[in-house]
Amino acid sequence: MNEKIVNLLAQMTIEEKIGQLIQVTGDFFQDGRSEITGPLGQNNQLSDELKYTIGSVLGTSGADDVSEIQKNYLARSRLKIPLLFMADIIHGYKTIFPIPLGLAATFDPEMMRTAAQVSAAEAAAGGVKVTFAPMTDLVRDPRWGRVMESTGEDPHLNAVMAAAAVKGFQGELPIDATHIAATVKHFAGYGAPEGGREYNTVDISEWRFRDQYLGAYQAAIAAQAKLVMTSFNTLFGVPATGNHYLMQTILRGELKFNGVLISDWNAIAELLAHGTAQDIESAAKKALAAGVDIDMMAFAYAGLLAKVDQLSDDILALIDLAVQRVLNLKDELGLFDDPYIGISKEKEGEPSITFAHEQQALKAAEASVVLVKNAKRTLPIQATQRVFLTGPTANTGDLLGSWSWQGDVSQTETLCHQLNRHVDYLSYLPGVAYHEDISTDWAAIKQHVASADVVVVALGLPSSESGEATSLSNPALPSQQVAFLKKIQALGKPIVTVVVTGRPLILSTVAQLSDALLISFFPGTKGAEALTNILLGKTEPTGRLPMTCPQNVGQIPLYYNDYNTGRPNQTTDGSGENRYMSKYLDVSNAPLFPFGFGLGYADIAIKQAKLVQTTFSVDDDIAVEVTLSNDAEIAGTTVLQCYTHQQVGETVRPRKELKWFKRLEVDAKQQRQVTICVPVNTLTNVHSDLTTHVDPGTYDIMVGLDSEHLHRLTCEIQPGKEHSDADN
Numbered sequence: 037m038n039e040k041i042v043n044l045l046a047q048m049t050i051e052e053k054i055g056q057l058i059q060v061t062g063d064f065f066q067d068g069r070s071e072i073t074g075p076l077g078q079n080n081q082l083s084d085e086l087k088y089t090i091g092s093v094l095g096t097s098g099a100d101d102v103s104e105i106q107k108n109y110l111a112r113s114r115l116k117i118p119l120l121f122m123a124d125i126i127h128g129y130k131t132i133f134p135i136p137l138g139l140a141a142t143f144d145p146e147m148m149r150t151a152a153q154v155s156a157a158e159a160a161a162g163g164v165k166v167t168f169a170p171m172t173d174l175v176r177d178p179r180w181g182r183v184m185e186s187t188g189e190d191p192h193l194n195a196v197m198a199a200a201a202v203k204g205f206q207g208e209l210p211i212d213a214t215h216i217a218a219t220v221k222h223f224a225g226y227g228a229p230e231g232g233r234e235y236n237t238v239d240i241s242e243w244r245f246r247d248q249y250l251g252a253y254q255a256a257i258a259a260q261a262k263l264v265m266t267s268f269n270t271l272f273g274v275p276a277t278g279n280h281y282l283m284q285t286i287l288r289g290e291l292k293f294n295g296v297l298i299s300d301w302n303a304i305a306e307l308l309a310h311g312t313a314q315d316i317e318s319a320a321k322k323a324l325a326a327g328v329d330i331d332m333m334a335f336a337y338a339g340l341l342a343k344v345d346q347l348s349d350d351i352l353a354l355i356d357l358a359v360q361r362v363l364n365l366k367d368e369l370g371l372f373d374d375p376y377i378g379i380s381k382e383k384e385g386e387p388s389i390t391f392a393h394e395q396q397a398l399k400a401a402e403a404s405v406v407l408v409k410n411a412k413r414t415l416p417i418q419a420t421q422r423v424f425l426t427g428p429t430a431n432t433g434d435l436l437g438s439w440s441w442q443g444d445v446s447q448t449e450t451l452c453h454q455l456n457r458h459v460d461y462l463s464y465l466p467g468v469a470y471h472e473d474i475s476t477d478w479a480a481i482k483q484h485v486a487s488a489d490v491v492v493v494a495l496g497l498p499s500s501e502s503g504e505a506t507s508l509s510n511p512a513l514p515s516q517q518v519a520f521l522k523k524i525q526a527l528g529k530p531i532v533t534v535v536v537t538g539r540p541l542i543l544s545t546v547a548q549l550s551d552a553l554l555i556s557f558f559p560g561t562k563g564a565e566a567l568t569n570i571l572l573g574k575t576e577p578t579g580r581l582p583m584t585c586p587q588n589v590g591q592i593p594l595y596y597n598d599y600n601t602g603r604p605n606q607t608t609d610g611s612g613e614n615r616y617m618s619k620y621l622d623v624s625n626a627p628l629f630p631f632g633f634g635l636g637y638a639d640i641a642i643k644q645a646k647l648v649q650t651t652f653s654v655d656d657d658i659a660v661e662v663t664l665s666n667d668a669e670i671a672g673t674t675v676l677q678c679y680t681h682q683q684v685g686e687t688v689r690p691r692k693e694l695k696w697f698k699r700l701e702v703d704a705k706q707q708r709q710v711t712i713c714v715p716v717n718t719l720t721n722v723h724s725d726l727t728t729h730v731d732p733g734t735y736d737i738m739v740g741l742d743s744e745h746l747h748r749l750t751c752e753i754q755p756g757k758e759h760s761d762a763d764n
């Protein structure tokens with residue numbers, strides 16, 4: 037802790053210290069211009085005495101607003117400790133990138149880093165110095181609406197993307213005027229609510245939590261994220277926000293996180309609803325003991341002001357520790373030297389900057405779209421073909437997704453607008469709304485279809501049905517949209533279906549009815565242009581599924597890296613039948629579309645995969661030499677993936693674990709040699725005693741262009757000295 041902080045702390049009254057640990061929305065300082073992202077239980081009145089000791093503000097941005105609040109605040113602050121402005125800059129500020137699930141679909145950490153870096157530059161100019169991102173919660177249940185904010189079902193993809201996001205938001209340390217501090221959230225396990233129901237109980241074993249869920253948080257913290265946010269849910273039977281073991285033993289002890297821990301909105305007060313705190317005072321003390329530094333909108337820490345003379349030395353010491361971390365963060369961000377650091381009305385929305393950012397958003401949007409079906413090479417559409425466009429996402433700017441902050445739907449180009457500029461003949465009728473068949477003039481629609489060569493049916497859900505508090509018991513398209521598609525399909529023309537969504541949906545019927553099917557995870561500001569470029573073949577679809585698409589809701593949770601069980605369904609029970617196997621009577625175990633899957637327009641395949649050597653020690657790298665070939669007349673891009681499987685472990689091991697991936701271009705009619713490198717020390721797994729290390733033994737090494745169609749090799753990991761006895 038530097039001298040400035042020590043001296044400042046020594047001057048602060050207990051009231052001023054507690055004030056630094058309180059976060060409120062901006063409308064406590066100015067009316068109605070703040071983004072409200074949670075329940076407003078409190079009236080927005082604070083005594084002036086308390087108001088001008090508050091430490092941070094959430095949900096306010098904009099050079100003018102932030103500067104005005106900061107100026108007025110500092111004029112009234114005794115010690116001139118600047119306010120810190122925080123906000124949910126998740127996938128863009130003014131220029132909106134694809135939602136994180138879409139950025140994950142690019143399988144390109146550089147895309148994620150760029151999206152974060154551009155978002156940070158725009159948000160910093162708007163006065164925000166902390167973002168509540170990346171959300172690194174592992175999610176295997178598309179019923180949960182915040183899957184849009186995740187990077188999907190795989191621990192490795194999550195970890196790589198989380199670290200890339202932190203690097204993008206923060207840049208090189210110390211964080212400069214054009215970058216912002218990142219917040220790893222939600223610690224921990226928020227993405228595994230029972231039933232996929234928002235805010236519901238999370239009850240996973242500590243073994244599974246450490247083996248599958250902890251890694252991405254750890255990677256983000258290792259990337260030097262400055263903050264962590266607590267999660268609303270319980271974990272190991274205790275709400276995270278008051279969970280001493282989770283926060284002090286694991287987060288601050290094992291992960292060595294010494295930054296600011298902020299509660300989620302009102303989460304401290306919610307310990308009462310959880311039933312683990314008798315009253316708001318004990319909730320505040322539980323959170324302080326767990327190491328929570330900032331109370332977001334619960335006013336639990338504010339409640340301690342009424343009893344400051346009764347606070348124990350332990351609580352006072354915890355308050356001092358929390359204040360140090362908050363002041364340290366403000367100092368690291370340069371706020372003491374310049375409370376207006378980075379704020380620039382000129383830069384905010386500057387056309388040349390926006391143009392450059394939009395080009396980067398276009399590239400990310402194009403790389404995020406996943407082609408899951410293309411029968412009879414229906415795509416790409418030729419510009420000379422006559423196109424009839426219809427459906428609820430055909431002519432809307434609602435392509436930004438949830439948490440799209442200052443993104444402006446009304447200024448976002450629509451697919452109809454973009455297509456109209458690039459095809460010779462385009463006709464359009466809405467046909468069906470999100471939840472309502474509005475094809476009143478069916479004769480007109482039939483006429484349009486009759487005169488078209490191909491029909492583009494743009495379906496999906498609105499941003500309002502994605503994100504926080506939007507769980508769906510059945511993550512499927514509304515029946516009106518599917519019925520409409522069925523009627524269109526019956527007219528006998530080629531059907532290209534585009535689904536704009538914030539989550540994997542149940543698309544079994546939609547896939548059957550479509551000749552080509554594109555999935556676009558809310559593609560952002562340049563989404564329409566990206567989809568048009570893909571539909572017309574100006575660029576090929578190169579996205580891959582970051583989450584499994586189930587056949588039906590009953591299969592959920594369905595994910596590629598599951599365990600074999602004692603009766604895997606691919607064997608028989610001796611009588612040639614496979615009755616007593618792990619399966620359903622009414623649907624296979626297979627997904628509709630698997631993790632890592634996606635088609636392109638070229639014709640890329642793995643010609644050969646071989647191990648350079650087959651025996652390794654823990655310090656070695658497993659090298660796999662792969663020959664890719666492209667038999668098409670056009671260059672193409674694929675995502676080469678490498679999975680491993682530990683054949684025998686002390687605990688069960690996933691049938692496959694992604695350990696390496698890379699987007700790769702292959703020229704037309706060419707082959708390309710690629711060497712995959714998997715360090716053996718990344719093959720760690722958590723044992724039943726919760727220790728983590730690499731086991732010796734036989735491992736499958738599987739190489740593919742998705743998680744199902746794999747070239748299988750095997751290798752031996754020899755015992756390292758430190759483990760040969762331990763494993764006997």
Ligand code: GLC
Nearest residue numbers: 073074124168221300301504
């Ligand atoms: C919300 C979200 C959290 C967000 C916070 C502030 O409830 O759970 O992710 O950062 O409140 O908006």
